[in-house]
Amino acid sequence: MKRKYGDRRGWRRILTKRYGMTSVNREDFKGDITLVEMKEVGKPLWKSYGGRRVCLVDNGYQWLQHFPYHGAYTLKTMFNGEGEIVQWYIDVCRGTGQEDGVPWMDDLYLDMVVLPTGEREILDADELDDAMEAGVIDKNVYDEAWIVLKRIEDEVIRGQFSLLKQAVEDRLMLSAFLKDNNC
Numbered sequence: 001m002k003r004k005y006g007d008r009r010g011w012r013r014i015l016t017k018r019y020g021m022t023s024v025n026r027e028d029f030k031g032d033i034t035l036v037e038m039k040e041v042g043k044p045l046w047k048s049y050g051g052r053r054v055c056l057v058d059n060g061y062q063w064l065q066h067f068p069y070h071g072a073y074t075l076k077t078m079f080n081g082e083g084e085i086v087q088w089y090i091d092v093c094r095g096t097g098q099e100d101g102v103p104w105m106d107d108l109y110l111d112m113v114v115l116p117t118g119e120r121e122i123l124d125a126d127e128l129d130d131a132m133e134a135g136v137i138d139k140n141v142y143d144e145a146w147i148v149l150k151r152i153e154d155e156v157i158r159g160q161f162s163l164l165k166q167a168v169e170d171r172l173m174l175s176a177f178l179k180d181n182n183c
Helices: 125-133 139-158 163-180
Strands: 003-005 014-025 030-041 045-049 052-057 062-068 073-079 085-099 102-114 120-123
Touching: 014 163, 030 085, 030 102, 030 163, 052 085, 062 102, 062 163, 073 163, 085 139, 085 163, 102 125, 102 139, 120 139, 125 139
Parallel strands: none
Antiparallel strands: 003 102, 014 030, 030 062, 045 052, 062 073, 073 085, 085 102, 102 120
């Protein structure tokens, strides 16, 4: 499993960035929230979903990430330079925490993309299978990853995964923090 950090450290594609983090304790979410604004990138990043190409990284793009304290998943919301949501990306993870004030998650391979159109795509199931076959994870961890993903997918389908809607407000809060603190 890879440990991934909310400040996108070590990602060479990002040449200059602004970063902010806050911790919240709301009824609907308890955890850390990070915002990375990519001021300058070396090269845009594009992905294709169902024949549609989507730009995920470019100058002025922002990635907001929710790290719930319970640690079973994180949610990245990707915004373009105009502040429009490009996609939501749900990472199933083995755990979350903080190191030197920066949230991290231990990626458990299995992911789901949700597009603003409502389309969903499950990603990296083959990586989860490979990890189990290689003995990196056991059957219980494998099964738990699928249980978490299916629960979240059901909430998304029913419109009950509240962080999808909350992301816009949280982005505005952290964007204001970056400006106020000249980050």
